[in-house]
Amino acid sequence: MLAVGSSLWLDRQIGPAPSGTWLARLDVVSRIQSASRSIPVDLNEWQGWRCRPKKAKSMISSLQELVSPLAEADFLDLLRARSFTFRRGSRTDRFQTLLSWNMLRDIIEGGVFPAEKLRVTSKTEDIPPIFYLENGKVNAGNLAKLLRQGASLIAVPLDPYIPALNVLCSDIRTRTAENIKAGAIATTGDGGALKYHFDSHDLIIIQLEGNKHWKIYGPPVANLFKKDETLRPQGSLIFDDLMRPGDFLFLPAGHCHHCDNGPDLSLHLGIFFEPPTGYDTVRALLPQLIEEEIFRAPLTRLGDAANRTALEAAIKSRLLEKIGQMLSSEQGSAGVKTKSP
Numbered sequence: 001m002l003a004v005g006s007s008l009w010l011d012r013q014i015g016p017a018p019s020g021t022w023l024a025r026l027d028v029v030s031r032i033q034s035a036s037r038s039i040p041v042d043l044n045e046w047q048g049w050r051c052r053p054k055k056a057k058s059m060i061s062s063l064q065e066l067v068s069p070l071a072e073a074d075f076l077d078l079l080r081a082r083s084f085t086f087r088r089g090s091r092t093d094r095f096q097t098l099l100s101w102n103m104l105r106d107i108i109e110g111g112v113f114p115a116e117k118l119r120v121t122s123k124t125e126d127i128p129p130i131f132y133l134e135n136g137k138v139n140a141g142n143l144a145k146l147l148r149q150g151a152s153l154i155a156v157p158l159d160p161y162i163p164a165l166n167v168l169c170s171d172i173r174t175r176t177a178e179n180i181k182a183g184a185i186a187t188t189g190d191g192g193a194l195k196y197h198f199d200s201h202d203l204i205i206i207q208l209e210g211n212k213h214w215k216i217y218g219p220p221v222a223n224l225f226k227k228d229e230t231l232r233p234q235g236s237l238i239f240d241d242l243m244r245p246g247d248f249l250f251l252p253a254g255h256c257h258h259c260d261n262g263p264d265l266s267l268h269l270g271i272f273f274e275p276p277t278g279y280d281t282v283r284a285l286l287p288q289l290i291e292e293e294i295f296r297a298p299l300t301r302l303g304d305a306a307n308r309t310a311l312e313a314a315i316k317s318r319l320l321e322k323i324g325q326m327l328s329s330e331q332g333s334a335g336v337k338t339k340s341p
């Protein structure tokens, strides 16, 4: 039984040529289309015919496939060293199976992507949701109007709502033990979607449609978690170029950057790498500590100095033990959610 809309490519082998290639090959495309039912197909009726599935665009479902032709181990070295990397793509359709502008619009306008997670900007300034939401849902007409006027869409996280991204992020999560998510920025006018800024997470950026002009400065800031809303370009310009469909960029955390796409539609996808830090580990411990009596004891009611000294020693010892357990456990670190201070 073939499902409605499925396709068959049928090859008939009438004898191999000496070279091993097909002597003759007959391609028959049987596109079965029925609006209301599946059509039974008895493959036994086609003696001598070989059925092969329709050749699909190469899917990108793993870290290795995403960073190819770089080896995964080499990319993980770049990730550890936080080394800025740009690679010009050899094929403009290389990442097409992951996301397209039509897919993004469909899940936003169809309510699959949560409206409250959508951010719309114009020339780096946020547009209040009242201009594109109605009763908590996206008003497709109003959103389309904003897009015609050059607005930008920022949709994060996307992986829970796009199966291909979900599979990819899941693989990267397994390979790195880090918090991984995907997000996209679509721009339809000049000025850029976001102000000049740096991110506290590492990013793989892939350009999907249109172009985007990136300006990236280095070295990275010293404290990734100290945000500065009035940030201005600092350091040296280390990248000043156009990203085109198929291009790949690894942008380590802390590099100040800004991008602009001119008047045309541009869509890029970001894969966010958020490694748990010592801060995250300690923060994750807090709810566990309150379950233990020594952390609930009132410090001002301990009586003499000996009691205070004993409690202080107990707290220090237990803290060291708990932190040690978490840091030494790969699973423990992987489970720690990241959160900027």
Ligand SMILES: [Fe+2]
Residues within 6 Å of the ligand: 197, 198, 199, 257
């Ligand atoms: Fe950014």
